Amino acid sequence: MNNKINLLIAVILFISASQIRGQEWIAPADKASVSNPSEYNLANVKKGKEIYQKNCKSCHGDAGKYNALPLVPVPPDVASEIMHSNTEGGLFHKITAGKGGMPQFETTLSEDDRWRLVNYIMNYNPNVEPVLVEAPPVKAKIMASVNEVNKQVEVFAEFDNNGTFEKLADAEVIVSAKKTFGNLVIGKALTDENGRALFTIPESHIGDEEGYVKLVVALGEGYEVAALDLKSAKVGKLKEIPKLIKGGEILWSTNENIQPWLLFSYLGAVGGAWLAIGYIIFLIFRIRKYSKL
């Protein structure tokens, strides 16, 4: 018994120790001292941001907004103190190797890209001059129409220039399809000098059974404008209705596809029992009738 308790205490200590170690993840000294071969400039930071949005944001959240997923341990924010207690080499090592909930990116991101990520993180280091400064969003508005024949979306964008709306050139327009669990980005286009962007829906895009797609048009980052929900338009491929592999054998748990032996045994047994009960009720009436004899 005593042995068991000792074992239990040892296990608890081990688990809590590993928890603490998990929180203080320190990169080995030889890795931490590696210097960044990639230049810290706007191009690299921008590229790093792009990589971050694709690979890291889903857990770590937006930089400086502290909106990471509530995991254990919590993924630190890019602008946080924990993040910047690492050296550049340390960050690179952690991105490369991963640990626990943090996956490794050695096999999914190139070395250059990983260093660019480090550059992006360094943009938020309090001791480093930021090169990528996010300007406050500009108020904008968008108008869009769909041409079902050409399968094209025409977008006009304007921005608020101190009270008057002017044509918005060189702005990124994002066209997505509204799906059950969120918007699926179909593609992007840039507005021309007239604030006009023309986007062709690719042939391969699948709509519903009749080809309808609910399009959503939005502007890229830096603009304050609500996404525009367009009416369903017939611009997609027809969705194929999947054929059942073997008729009744899948989805057996619905009443339409129930196995016949289950149905017969159930209805037979229950029906038989209630028939007999009905007979007894009949006998009760008979007893009543006989009392008049």
Added chain:
Amino acid sequence: MKRIESADESRKLLDKITFDLTRSIVKKDELTYFWFFILIMFVGVGLWGWGIQINDGLGVTGMRDYVSWGMYIANFVFFVAISLIGFLLSSALHLLKIHWAKPISRVAEQVAIAGVALAGLIIVMDMGRPERLLNVFLHGRFASPIIWDVTVVTTYLTISVLLFYIPLIPDLALLRDRLGDEVPKWKITLYTILALGWKGNPMQYKTVYHAMRVLMLLIIPVGLSIHTVTSWLFAATLRSGWDTTILGPYFVAGAFVAGSAAVIMLMYAYRVRYGLKDYFEDIHFDYMGKLLVFVCLVYLYFNVNEFLVPGYKMKSAEGVHLKNLFAGSFSVMFWVVQVFGLILPLVLLLIKYFRKPLPITIISFFVLISSWFKRYLIVVPTMEHPFLPVQNVPENFHTYVPTSIEIMITLFSFFAALTIISVLAKLFPVITIWEYAEDKGIDKKYLSEKPRN
């Protein structure tokens, strides 16, 4: 069976039997009021707890994502189990012409009715949205083993009520004719309605015998299936400890153990409370003790199969489950249940002394409590060990601890069952008078005579 020829002697004996067996109906003292006060108080507290649960949702229980079946389901299985004794004592033994069990059959039927009625109610109490109960019938899926449970519980309740009622019809006429000012008027009205204008003519007796026989035959498959399909709730699930083909007979055998214990306790209560020493005789307790030994042996055999077969294989998840029962966090409960609920009663009841009324009642008490915890052990440990590891959930999702609301509602079920039994005992004789009188050799014609004052 000897027949009593003399009319005077017959009438005298019938008067005595009627007097003794209606004592439970007529007797009214402070203890009765106190007993009903206790019952109603606990039932009220339990209903209050249910009110809280309906208002706040199932979050007030200890059940979470992983352990989604807790004390309620264990309690449900327990009540289904004790209700099964009705079919063993009042039907199977009757059909086998085992005579000594006759006076006990009413007691067994009382336990059956109370047990199965509460089992149905507990399932409703385990529902998060009980007002949607009707959907179970409207949108039930035939491919789910749970639909069996819903129908079989209602069917068994119906048959048990009929099997309680039909042999009672001649008695109800007797009570209607013989009880006067001793009982309130509404009781007489009730007997008059339920007696169906019974005259006691041969055709009526024939119909009663026929109906009883049909019911006794019917209740055997239904009784067996009620606990078998309860076991399917578990056995049709791919989980360690449940995924075994022996679970049906295992549950039935366990049910007989629990039910016999419940009946013995109730017999003793009636014997002491209503002075029925000459009706629930020592010999009945002795035979019930032997019956309990027999069903315990069957249950032990199934236990050996249930634990030893997977114990040899120790498949990964099954191994975790078994280790948890034998030496892990549930080991104390497991061994107490096995020793006090099965091994010890089995050994003790082999000795004649322990089959005397009081000792066997005490043993039955332990058996009954153990069998409740046994159901808890069937439900909860398996739920705590799913095949995939439990992770990324709050700490209180890992293990199950019943909350006070759950305990309140579980206590409610016990007291509600006792209330049903008490009301039945206050309304109807605990042994059918006419059958008992007939056994003692009194001719049927004296039964329908109006009493001479």
